[in-house]
């Protein structure tokens with residue numbers, strides 16, 4: 392039976408990425424050695440790092456003056472590296488979910504945190520609007536896509552530099568990088584395996600604060616060393632490069648956005664139509680195109696477990712919702728084909744017919 396991968400992360404990758412990485416696991420760039428066994432300073436691996444950085448710049452039209460890094464420690468380490476390097480006395484944060492909350496917790500180690508708005512009151516099922524960002528903050532931090540709660544945010548229109556956690560929607564749509572001092576993303580949602588973290592940082596924004604920064608946590612260390620200060624996660628970076636090549640081959644982020652809008656519509660329309668299900672996010676403009684969260688309607692609440700088992704038996708993997716939301720979550724990242732979404736929709740219809 393065909394398996395359809397709806398896991399939130401680690402999650403679905405293009406076949407191209409998996410095939411090329413599998414080949415390189417045995418024979419990397421004609422070396423006769425695995426990509427896991429060659430020096431990160433070899434000319435073959437340096438070429439991988441260089442091309443990956445160049446493709447990130449090309450795909451996102453990154454302006455001059457920004458550095459692209461592949462670090463380790465996940466987005467979770469960026470929660471503290473961001474304020475360590477960029478926060479003078481004060482920074483503003485938007486609280487739209489568990490990941491925002493974790494970022495806010497780390498920022499408190501470095502100064503005053505202004506939480507401009509929060510949707511914690513209703514389990515983060517909407518994006519707060521109409522908030523004010525103070526003008527005397529070092530930056531405004533937000534989570535562009537809330538992986539757990541199924542909400543997504545367009546680039547906010549504020550007068551201070553932006554810092555964003557884009558772990559679960561990077562490369563899913565075009566972006567004006569010039570509005571940001573820092574963008575970061577754990578690779579394992581839309582780019583590659585876990586182990587690599589993509590960082591795009593404005594070089595001019597660094598070196599402006601007085602606090603001493605430990606070497607490994609200072610972005611300048613990694614910029615000066617071409618993202619090779621210490622051993623990078625060589626196999627994950629190799630896999631990320633394959634996804635970047637696949638993105639370019641398939642029309643880049645503009646084409647991805649178009650496809651993602653079409654794909655998500657298939658599932659949101661069915662949730663709307665089907666009497667068994669309802670979306671956890673009411674405002675259509677807040678709907679994530681990457682993670683679709685839904686629950687059983689109150690009349691059919693008792694069938695939640697049964698639907699999960701039914702869907703699993705039909706090859707739908709990873710659709711159990713996060714424990715804080717319950718219900719279901721279908722993660723439909725860039726690599727997810729519309730056929731898999733259609734298969735989930737068919738399963739929802741079949742189950743409705745059984746009730």
Ligand SMILES: *Cc1c(COP(=O)(O)O)cnc(C)c1O
Nearest residue numbers: 465466467490538556558559577
């Ligand atoms: C998964 C996720 C994280 C955590 O990433 P790690 O790489 O595990 O630290 C942070 N933010 C968002 C939005 C995520 O989806």
